[in-house]
Amino acid sequence: MLLNVIKEQRNNTLLIRLIGAIDEDVQFESVVGLVPQEIIVSCREIPRINSIGVKAWMKYFQALRQKGVKFTFIECSTAIVEQFNLISNLISGGTVESIYVPFSCTKCKSELIGLFKCEDLKKSGFTLPSLTCSKCSGPVVFDDIPEEYFRFLQR
Amino acid sequence: MKDFVLLISKTPEDRTFVERAAQIAGIPVRVVDSIESAGKVFQAGEIPQAVFLDLPEERSYREFDQLVNAQSRQFQEALLSDRLHFLISQNIDECPYLIAGPYAGNILKRSRALEHGGEHYGRILQGTLSQRGPELLGTEFKNRGGVTREFVLGRTIEKQSAIEKVRDLFVEHGFLGRVAEVIATAADELLMNAMFDAPVDGAGHQIYSKVDRSTDLQLVGRHAVKMVVGFDGAYGAVSVVDSFGSLERTKLLKHVLKLYKDDTYHLGTEVAGAGIGLASVFQLGGSLFFFSEQRKKTEVIAFFKRAETFREYRGHFRFLTMQFR
Numbered sequence: 001m002l003l004n005v006i007k008e009q010r011n012n013t014l015l016i017r018l019i020g021a022i023d024e025d026v027q028f029e030s031v032v033g034l035v036p037q038e039i040i041v042s043c044r045e046i047p048r049i050n051s052i053g054v055k056a057w058m059k060y061f062q063a064l065r066q067k068g069v070k071f072t073f074i075e076c077s078t079a080i081v082e083q084f085n086l087i088s089n090l091i092s093g094g095t096v097e098s099i100y101v102p103f104s105c106t107k108c109k110s111e112l113i114g115l116f117k118c119e120d121l122k123k124s125g126f127t128l129p130s131l132t133c134s135k136c137s138g139p140v141v142f143d144d145i146p147e148e149y150f151r152f153l154q155r
Numbered sequence: 156m157k158d159f160v161l162l163i164s165k166t167p168e169d170r171t172f173v174e175r176a177a178q179i180a181g182i183p184v185r186v187v188d189s190i191e192s193a194g195k196v197f198q199a200g201e202i203p204q205a206v207f208l209d210l211p212e213e214r215s216y217r218e219f220d221q222l223v224n225a226q227s228r229q230f231q232e233a234l235l236s237d238r239l240h241f242l243i244s245q246n247i248d249e250c251p252y253l254i255a256g257p258y259a260g261n262i263l264k265r266s267r268a269l270e271h272g273g274e275h276y277g278r279i280l281q282g283t284l285s286q287r288g289p290e291l292l293g294t295e296f297k298n299r300g301g302v303t304r305e306f307v308l309g310r311t312i313e314k315q316s317a318i319e320k321v322r323d324l325f326v327e328h329g330f331l332g333r334v335a336e337v338i339a340t341a342a343d344e345l346l347m348n349a350m351f352d353a354p355v356d357g358a359g360h361q362i363y364s365k366v367d368r369s370t371d372l373q374l375v376g377r378h379a380v381k382m383v384v385g386f387d388g389a390y391g392a393v394s395v396v397d398s399f400g401s402l403e404r405t406k407l408l409k410h411v412l413k414l415y416k417d418d419t420y421h422l423g424t425e426v427a428g429a430g431i432g433l434a435s436v437f438q439l440g441g442s443l444f445f446f447s448e449q450r451k452k453t454e455v456i457a458f459f460k461r462a463e464t465f466r467e468y469r470g471h472f473r474f475l476t477m478q479f480r
Contacts, residue, residue: 023315023343024347024367024368024369025315025369047336048336048337048339048340048343049340050340050343050344050347050432051344051347051430051431051432051435052347052368054420054431055422058420058422059422062422078333079336082439083435086414086415086431086434086435086438086439087415087420087431088415088417088418088419088420089415089419089420090420102333102465104463104464104465104466109463109464111331111332111333111465142466143464143465143466144465144466144469145466145469145470148469155417
């Protein structure tokens with residue numbers, strides 16, 4: 001699945017939605033095109049990123065930073081959060097505004113995700129609210145290792 | 156070489172784990188609770204088929220090193236040939252002495268459910284002792300009623316469609332979507348390594364180290380790459396085989412064990428690869444088994460535990476095992 005990019009202009013800010021796996025075929029410069037001084041990158045629909053994708057990501061966002069572009073990552077998928085945790089400088093000088101947090105339903109075992117603002121997570125000491133399953137209304141629990149999943153927010 | 160496995164540990168869970176692993180491999184176990192007691196076994200001239208060790212800090216590692224150095228050269232050579240299996244509770248980056256030392260190779264990270272991993276590691280142990288190589292996914296998985304599917308790739312650009320199929324296959328077999336994505340990423344990394352990093356020329360120099368990874372190359376003859384994926388009910392696995400046998404232990408250790416959780420990752424421009432793929436697979440809960448016959452073949456198998464939750468999957472014991480022939 002090749003990376004698809006949907007762009008939306010919001011006042012002076014460009015919102016780009018990245019859709020698909022990030023790998024050796026990704027050409028950020030050509031698919032994103034010219035960018036203004038501020039961009040918001042939605043990472044909600046990135047299911048995975050391979051090592052060459054990581055390299056391409058860093059090369060692109062580090063170059064943007066050098067040009068003085070301000071970028072904010074929003075709605076980061078679990079795959080992107082995992083990589084933020086594994087590569088300390090993957091954020092490349094940007095800001096992570098919100099991430100998806102994985103949950104598991106204790107009743108029907110469904111995999112669920114919930115969107116949280118990083119600031120709120122930090123303020124709460126990474127304590128998550130009690131939630132119920134959208135499919136069976138059963139109780140859901142955070143489904144990862146907290147010290148691993150929220151590691152990048154504690155650096 | 157004596158037909159027994161030696162365990163050096165005081166931990167009951169280690170004993171349960173190793174006893175089960177050795178039972179599967181069909182080898183008896185001897186247990187000692189100290190390096191000093193292990194010394195008595197070694198001094199009797201008995202070289203075990205495999206040694207499992209719990210060396211929780213550098214001091215005990217040095218003690219073991221001294222013990223090995225006090226033995227005959229024949230003993231040292233036998234023991235250094237991939238027969239040591241270190242049991243650790245910490246993260247790998249917290250025990251650098253294991254990686255830097257001469258015995259680096261087989262590392263098992265304990266978990267709360269270590270004792271249940273014995274059966275699985277028993278098959279790995281069997282593979283390490285076999286002269287033929289692991290054969291864990293072909294005959295072995297099928298013998299236990301498992302499912303396997305083979306992919307032979309004719310061109311590098313067929314990788315994308317193959318890894319999408321791998322992902323779908325594991326979802327169909329009840330793996331969590333998130334774990335299936337990790338397995339697909341592992342298949343991706345193993346295939347890229349086999350396609351672009353493994354090929355070497357007659358002098359042993361990498362042929363494609365500077366070639367962009369999106370290049371469309373034909374995979375014919377010696378460059379053919381085979382991938383087998385399998386599922387046996389408890390574990391999913393991806394095996395990728397190349398026909399070069401060019402894997403180097405030091406390079407491998409550097410790539411698998413180097414972490415950038417706190418260190419800065421620098422973008423290298425001299426090679427096209429990123430050097431972080433295998434480490435990601437391991438860090439994201441995969442176990443890795445490398446089997447390399449110099450200049451003949453390299454087989455890399457990544458294993459993933461099937462679990463009801465991602466937390467359970469991440470908490471499962473995992474290992475890094477390497478065998479060089």
